[in-house]
Amino acid sequence: MRTAYRVETVRTAERALMDRLPAGTLMARAAAGLAAACADLLPSGRSRRVVLLVGGGDNGGDALYAGARLARRGVGVTAVLLAPDRAHPGGLAALRAAGGRTTTPDAAAAALARADLVVDGITGIGGRGGLRPAAAELARAVAAAGAPVIAVDLPSGVDPDTGEVHGDAVRAALTVTFGTHKPGLLVDPAAEYAGRVRLVDIGLGPELPPGPDLTALEPADVAALLPRPGAESDKYRRGVVGIAAGSARYPGAAVLAVGGALRGGAGAVRYAGPADAAVIARYPEALVSTGLPHRAGRVQSWVVGPGVGDDREARERVADVLDADVPVLIDADGLRGLDPARVRARSAPTVLTPHAGEAAALLGTSRPEVEAGRLAAVRALADRFGAVALLKGSTTLVADPAGGAVRANPTGTAWLATAGSGDVLSGLIGALLAAGLTPLDAASAGAYLHGLAGTHAPVPPMASTITEALPAVWHELLGEPRGR
Ligand SMILES: NC(=O)C1=CN([C@@H]2O[C@H](COP(=O)(O)OP(=O)(O)OC[C@H]3O[C@@H](n4cnc5c(N)ncnc54)[C@H](O)[C@@H]3O)[C@@H](O)[C@H]2O)[C@@H](O)CC1
Ligand SMILES: Nc1ncnc2c1ncn2[C@@H]1O[C@H](COP(=O)(O)OP(=O)(O)O)[C@@H](O)[C@H]1O
Ligand SMILES: [K+]
Numbered sequence: 001m002r003t004a005y006r007v008e009t010v011r012t013a014e015r016a017l018m019d020r021l022p023a024g025t026l027m028a029r030a031a032a033g034l035a036a037a038c039a040d041l042l043p044s045g046r047s048r049r050v051v052l053l054v055g056g057g058d059n060g061g062d063a064l065y066a067g068a069r070l071a072r073r074g075v076g077v078t079a080v081l082l083a084p085d086r087a088h089p090g091g092l093a094a095l096r097a098a099g100g101r102t103t104t105p106d107a108a109a110a111a112l113a114r115a116d117l118v119v120d121g122i123t124g125i126g127g128r129g130g131l132r133p134a135a136a137e138l139a140r141a142v143a144a145a146g147a148p149v150i151a152v153d154l155p156s157g158v159d160p161d162t163g164e165v166h167g168d169a170v171r172a173a174l175t176v177t178f179g180t181h182k183p184g185l186l187v188d189p190a191a192e193y194a195g196r197v198r199l200v201d202i203g204l205g206p207e208l209p210p211g212p213d214l215t216a217l218e219p220a221d222v223a224a225l226l227p228r229p230g231a232e233s234d235k236y237r238r239g240v241v242g243i244a245a246g247s248a249r250y251p252g253a254a255v256l257a258v259g260g261a262l263r264g265g266a267g268a269v270r271y272a273g274p275a276d277a278a279v280i281a282r283y284p285e286a287l288v289s290t291g292l293p294h295r296a297g298r299v300q301s302w303v304v305g306p307g308v309g310d311d312r313e314a315r316e317r318v319a320d321v322l323d324a325d326v327p328v329l330i331d332a333d334g335l336r337g338l339d340p341a342r343v344r345a346r347s348a349p350t351v352l353t354p355h356a357g358e359a360a361a362l363l364g365t366s367r368p369e370v371e372a373g374r375l376a377a378v379r380a381l382a383d384r385f386g387a388v389a390l391l392k393g394s395t396t397l398v399a400d401p402a403g404g405a406v407r408a409n410p411t412g413t414a415w416l417a418t419a420g421s422g423d424v425l426s427g428l429i430g431a432l433l434a435a436g437l438t439p440l441d442a443a444s445a446g447a448y449l450h451g452l453a454g455t456h457a458p459v460p461p462m463a464s465t466i467t468e469a470l471p472a473v474w475h476e477l478l479g480e481p482r483g484r
Helices: 007-020 025-041 058-072 089-097 105-113 133-145 190-194 219-225 251-262 276-282 312-322 340-344 356-363 367-372 374-385 421-434 439-456 463-478
Strands: 002-004 049-054 076-081 101-103 117-121 149-152 174-178 196-200 214-216 240-244 268-272 287-289 301-304 328-330 350-352 388-391 397-399 406-408
Touching (some): 025 058, 025 149, 058 089, 076 089, 076 105, 101 105, 117 133, 219 463, 240 312, 251 421, 251 463, 276 287, 301 421, 356 374, 356 388
Parallel strands (some): 049 076, 117 149, 149 174, 240 268, 268 287
Antiparallel strands (some): 397 406
């Protein structure tokens, strides 16, 4: 499991570690890791030029010490000092002793134009609010120059704790972060500015508390969560999913959700609703009926909402499912006008899977506000509805109403933004719920599989090809040959 901690926690852990070590040790470790990453990215075999952007804090100090290491290896290093009187004195002395040069922001454009690599040490975990004007101008100059950027600890201008970006920020190809990930590195929009992220161990691990603020599943975590049939399994024990999706107008949503559930490893899928003919035509494996969901037979989870529409009949189907004493996933039309008190009163867990627009409607705010502050939005949803909330989009986040770390999904591609892709996800998570995963695990493992299937599907993927890509994803994660 990848873990991320907020600034306050990182600072406390760093203080505890620094108390036990000679002064300057941590910065030396950080700078060594940073310099190694720079060396990896620099072209070899010709005169190489690196420009350091140096703010007035320790983030700039890291950049200066790394620059000194590079200069000692023959790299031409120029440091642009944003606040010359506050630049880290030790770092500055080291750079100068190694033959590095310094300059001021007004000469930055000329230096940047010739740079093979830019090291962004303007702000790290000490950055507050949007970049101030001189720093923002430098961020724009870097973008205009086009050289690859390595961000020190965090891309300058992003909020370390929330992943929010207010105004200009530095866009990096790689971020070298120290001690632990910070939530902003794993949550868009900031995550997009960070590029790839490389974690440098500075020995902070033992000082960090057991409860991180954000986590991201890794392949082994997902593999451990995925249900595998054993000798004692039968279709009922593997989990029966009920799907109350689709309508005469939108039969496709029913087909896609049923497909997601079948490829989510369900023992059986019961479909209840008016799209029975379309479902059975595509999936003879499904057990179909046209009455209200509670008449469909026993299930271990329900998925309700995709493509049901918003007429009286649709509302009846949703209400009928909310009465069920099994975990329920509510998506799409099922989320319209959803009453928090009704969800809180349910006897079994609930999972909500809105995209940003649906989340905005549920929270009484706007879509841009949700997209700018995804972490806050997903926590607010889980809180308000007493349900596991999965917020879809560029970074899919999952929050548990009991609190604890929010999970950020590390897989996926913007190609997943295609009609019906969310319907597949809902069926997939429904199958994992029916198999007995906790709602948090089912939602986050489902998002992981769905994202990976999106990257496996031929480009451009369609919702049904995401479903078809799921078997390869299961095989990859379980590490088992086909047919075992
Ligand atoms: N504390 C430690 O033990 C370690 C810290 N390290 C580095 O130190 C960094 C934290 O250093 P600091 O606490 O000095 O903070 P930073 O260097 O991240 O930021 C503070 C500086 O940025 C300026 N600043 C803040 N907000 C700004 C804004 N909106 N626009 C423009 N400038 C702004 C401040 O005036 C100050 O000069 C980490 O991110 C990491 O890079 C590493 O060396 C590892 C060890
Ligand atoms: N920019 C993006 N990057 C990555 N994934 C995205 C992006 N936009 C949307 N997605 C994913 O695509 C799927 C779209 O689901 P949804 O919005 O419900 O569409 P639909 O209702 O058409 O099925 C979700 O899994 C979502 O996380
Ligand atoms: K930085």
